[in-house]
Amino acid sequence: MFFNDISVKKHLKIKETPNYIYIEPHPLLRKYIAHYTILFPNPKEMGRCSDNIGDLTLIPDCSGCIIYTYENSDFLLSLWGATTKTVIVKNDVNLKKIRFFIEFVPGGLHAITGIKQSELCDIQTQVDEVDKCLYDSLNHAAEIANNADDMVSMVNRIFLEAVEKNNKQHAVMRSSLEKIKVANGVLTVKELSSSEYVSQRHLNRLFNEYIGINPKMLLRISRINYSINMLKKAENKSYINASQIFGYFDQSHFIHDFKQICGVSPKEFFKNMSDFYNELFKY
Template sequence: MFFDDISIKEHLKIGENPNQIYIAPHPLLRKYIAHYTISFPDKDEIKKGSECITDLTLIPDSSGCIIYTYENNKISSSIWGATTKTVIVKKDFDLPKIRFFVEFMPGGLGVISGIKQSELCDIQTEVGQVSKVLEAALYRAMEVSNNVDDLIYMVDTIFLRIIEKNKSQHEVITSALDIIKFTNGILTVKQLSSENYVSERHLNRLFNEYIGVSTKTFLRLARINYSMNLFKKYDYKSCLNISQVLGYFDQSHFTHDFKHICGVSPDAFLKNMSDFYNESFKY
């Protein structure tokens, strides 16, 4: 079982911290999967016990993930659809459990699952409730892999085979996502629909089906996630500067969107950044 060996080839790593390793998927999967993540316990935190457990607020990013957890010699799974609301989880690195995450790009879970994504929006359930075949294949990979390199190869193979069978991402969605990534979401629904030569109504229908949220919601989530990355990267002290960069009419409109999505004001976020997590690899 791969949990006996968490070492991994350096060329596959795209980031790491004391409790997590971020791993690149196969190049043909990077359009659909942002990264794999291995999280493991901190021996120093285990010694401290439950007193070190704190909350971590996950910022919605309108994409899904699959999580496999190894604890007490048992493997369990869960799947999350596109998120539009913050989710609070425990920083439980003090517990003897290891997790393997598949973090999808927006729309990636739709291609893998073949399910209309609005049906999974803000839903958390077992992988088997979405696909028993996928659940069995991933469970097998967890069970027989000898190390992380083996696991990544097996999981890559599973997803590559699924993509070969499933229909590819809708060309309009592919184009729209590329434009949004290039502009960091700083454009209107009207501009995006015009760029793709479709009506706003049709574009919205496609976003609900393939992404799981409306076009307007996705653009708002993209802007706010981008703003959080700017806060972290450039150590902005003024929300006014951020709101101007993001094309907001004024600071109050930016603050309204930020609080609506994150549950706190930008100022509160800046004071407690370590209590929040957003996906820097997706935006």
């Protein structure tokens, strides 16, 4: 199993930390998959916090993921649909577990499975309950891969075949998602529907099918995730200036929206950043 050798070729790595390796998917999959991530314990920290594991709050990103979890010579293969609210998990990164994440971009999970995504929104389940054929393929890959490079190669092939088989891309959705990304979520549903020459009602139907949520929620979550990533880089976290840069009417609107999405105010978030996780490479 690849879990016994998690080394990755340098040219495939997006970023590496003592606990994470972020890996590029195949170029033809980048409009569906943001990245693969291997999460593993830091040998220097293993066991130190086993009696006092804290919580980690995951910020919603509307996209979903598939997760291999390897522990005690066995592994699980789970699936999360698009998330619209925070999820609290145990921050057990330095215990004896290795995880391999397949992190989709919004709409990516639909391209792989062909399933109406509103049925999976805010759902955590096992892959075989959603797509038995996909489960068998991913399960087999984990069993025969000798190392992480083998695993990435096989998973790329599985997803390329799945995308070709489902063939369920939609021109309006592709264009809408690109516009949202370019605008960092600073758009209205009316502007988006007008630019695509479709009604807001039709756009809502498409978003529920392909993303799992309505466009208004995706715009809000995109904007908040983008603001988090930008403020992380800023030395002076001025929420007054931020509200204007990120397209909010004023500071109070920004703080209100931030709290609605993240569960805490921006001040609390940045004061306790280690207690939160948001995607670095999707927004």
